[in-house]
Amino acid sequence: MNDLQGRTVLVTGAGRGIGRAEALHLASLGANVVVNDPGVAVDGHGGDASVAEAVAAQIRDRGGRAVADTGSVTDWDAAERMVALAVAEFGDLHAVVNNAATEVNKGLERLTEAEFDGVVAVKLKGAFAVSRWAAAHWRRRRDAGDRAGRAIVNTASGSGLYNPLPTQSNYASANAAVAAMTTVHALELGRLGVRVNCVVPSMVRTRLTLGVPGMDDAPDGPDPKDPAVVAPLVSYLVGPDCAFTGQVLSVRGGAVTPVRGWELGEGIEPEGTAWTQAELAARLGALPLQDPFDRLAASLGSALGTQGRQDIEAMISAQLD
Numbered sequence: 001m002n003d004l005q006g007r008t009v010l011v012t013g014a015g016r017g018i019g020r021a022e023a024l025h026l027a028s029l030g031a032n033v034v035v036n037d038p039g040v041a042v043d044g045h046g047g048d049a050s051v052a053e054a055v056a057a058q059i060r061d062r063g064g065r066a067v068a069d070t071g072s073v074t075d076w077d078a079a080e081r082m083v084a085l086a087v088a089e090f091g092d093l094h095a096v097v098n099n100a101a102t103e104v105n106k107g108l109e110r111l112t113e114a115e116f117d118g119v120v121a122v123k124l125k126g127a128f129a130v131s132r133w134a135a136a137h138w139r140r141r142r143d144a145g146d147r148a149g150r151a152i153v154n155t156a157s158g159s160g161l162y163n164p165l166p167t168q169s170n171y172a173s174a175n176a177a178v179a180a181m182t183t184v185h186a187l188e189l190g191r192l193g194v195r196v197n198c199v200v201p202s203m204v205r206t207r208l209t210l211g212v213p214g215m216d217d218a219p220d221g222p223d224p225k226d227p228a229v230v231a232p233l234v235s236y237l238v239g240p241d242c243a244f245t246g247q248v249l250s251v252r253g254g255a256v257t258p259v260r261g262w263e264l265g266e267g268i269e270p271e272g273t274a275w276t277q278a279e280l281a282a283r284l285g286a287l288p289l290q291d292p293f294d295r296l297a298a299s300l301g302s303a304l305g306t307q308g309r310q311d312i313e314a315m316i317s318a319q320l321d
């Protein structure tokens with residue numbers, strides 16, 4: 001028997017890219033899949049109902065069980081309906097994979113209110129909304145005596161975690177918030193038998209990464225940038241044997257690496273009860289502060305220090321001016 005036989009998984013943004021590969025893989029392991037996707041453009045505009053249906057049909061053609069859903073994760077009522085659809089079609093919902101995302105990349109001085117809100121709504125509010133309705137369902141099941149292992153898998157990005165990409169104030173902050181929300185929900189939902197983890201894909205060839213240097217060189221053999229590279233980890237995280245909760249795991253090619261969160265470094269204390277400006281000015285320089293230019297240079301594999309800073313400044317000006 002396959003690992004996921006009889007389990008029902010709702011995957012958001014499953015019509016294309018990484019979500020599509022996850023839906024196909026989960027179905028191949030026996031899961032019933034709700035394939036959610038309104039089929040929008042990268043910036044969230046438009047819509048195409050055939051995108052979700054094509055993936056659901058492909059799963060059914062291979063002998064699996066799937067239903068398409070074209071609601072937007074940003075729509076509170078549509079998120080509730082996705083959970084209800086899973087229960088109506090397959091009798092229960094065991095896991096949610098929050099994968100949907102849009103991107104509008106611009107420097108801060110050009111980004112509009114709607115462009116900020118739209119990207120944050122899909123990535124952050126969408127993950128919250130779908131998890132919220134799933135948790136309400138799982139609470140009812142727990143109260144009825146059913147504590148079968150359930151799971152949420154969120155999806156974040158290195159942008160916002162360890163790779164502070166300029167032009168992504170909306171996308172980066174939403175992804176950082178998804179990682180934070182993962183920890184909160186892991187703590188809250190353990191009592192309902194729900195594990196909550198987060199995957200962080202990196203350098204996967206989809207329409208979001210078209211134009212990123214090095215992404216269009218598909219090799220003849222195994223392809224570490226194929227959207228399917230993330231799916232095995234997701235299928236483990238939604239399965240009944242997953243051994244942990246509250247983790248944020250980067251996936252790059254075959255490499256799975258924990259992402260460490262913000263943490264307190266070494267600090268300084270005032271001599272008396274409060275700081276004076278002069279004392280602060282004299283001692284703040286001793287703090288082991290992280291330079292954001294060095295953070296970006298390190299994640300890009302560029303030189304650190306003065307040369308690295310000049311390179312990064314030139315790159316940012318070229319992108320934004």
Ligand SMILES: NC(=O)c1ccc[n+]([C@@H]2O[C@H](COP(=O)([O-])OP(=O)(O)OC[C@H]3O[C@@H](n4cnc5c(N)ncnc54)[C@H](O)[C@@H]3O)[C@@H](O)[C@H]2O)c1
Pocket residue numbers: 012013014015016017018019036037038039040041042044071072073074098099100101102122126155156157158200201202203204205206207208209
């Ligand atoms: N490709 C990468 O290298 C990479 C890197 C880091 C993180 N990610 C993350 O992986 C996930 C998948 O990205 P992808 O590269 O496959 O992108 P993609 O654009 O190929 O797929 C995203 C899907 O989400 C859908 N979507 C958009 N708005 C939606 C909404 N309101 N409701 C439901 N679905 C919606 C889109 O229609 C699209 O089919 C995203 O969360 C993204 O942030 C990808």
